[in-house]
Amino acid sequence: MNKIKEWLLVKFDKDKAMNPYVAGALTGLLIILSVLVSGNYFGTSTSFVQLIAILENTIAPERMAQIRYFTIVDPVWSWQIFFVMGILLGSFATAKIFGEFKWQSIPDLWRDNLGSSKYKRMILAFLGGIIAMIGARLAGGCPSGQMSALILLSVSGLAAMTMFFIGGIVAARLIYGGGEK
């Protein structure tokens, strides 16, 4: 078991994380393999729309039929829905194996800058989720989908990724005050 753990870590740094270049390169290979085996590029934001469509189709099918967007995104159990469920399972199992699973409501960096009010954290997380998803749908995908777009050398991937970071850098500076303690 310890041997396996050591091998999986690949390289230790100060917080015992896998080297980001190694993990990134393996992710790149995983994307290539996924495209070869099943023709699927990575992407996650469509799965949220599909799950909402499936839910609305179950509880209010007449209403669902009137929503134009759901003629573009089908209410079906897709590769992508199983992909995100896999991310949840994979991360959970790995965190457990490496003893890093921890219930936490307020991240350290948040606490250092904005204090320990749970309500404040939850409200911003919820609103941030709404804004991020609307933005991702408009831009044609979230970072994982834009990674795929950039792999394909799409102009949209480069433009969207640049805008993500511009928006993120400006907003983070305003919210977290430059990150100084």
Add this chain to the structure above:
Amino acid sequence: MTNLIYGLITGILFGFLLQRAHVIRFDKQVGAMLLKDMTIVKFMFTAILVGMVGIYMLADLNVLQITGRTMVTGGVIVGGALFGIGWAMLGYCPGTSWGALGEGRLDALVGIAGLFTGAAIYSEIYPALENTLLTWGNYGNLTIPDALGVNHWLIIVLFVLGGVLMFRWFEKVKL
């Protein structure tokens, strides 16, 4: 069905890598936006470079076909900026929020509820966007080499060189 199982397995492997590299953490994501910790940029950009070289090699060998993604300037610019703002507030992106929940982060669970709410809102406001913002500057499935009229390997080599120089700089200044 097989396709769904591939999705699950691919997700589990990706979840493993995301967790091991610690890139699903709020501190790493916001750390990158504050330009203090470039771990997620190293991870993402290395994956992109490896994927780019591999996928284009396979395309040149006629194993697969490349189509770029649709470039709608209005959607990408406005949506991209909105995503960035939401991402800074939440501290996770849609995919990594599931991974963060897997590590026990409860704020990610609230974020996921927000992401679903956002998806529902988007489906309601879509008719208003479809004929306005989402028609502005539509270039179709445009790729960078097509836009510039050059061979794709020139662009790939430039990306790889740019990436290596950026990584060297990150390591030099210990970002």
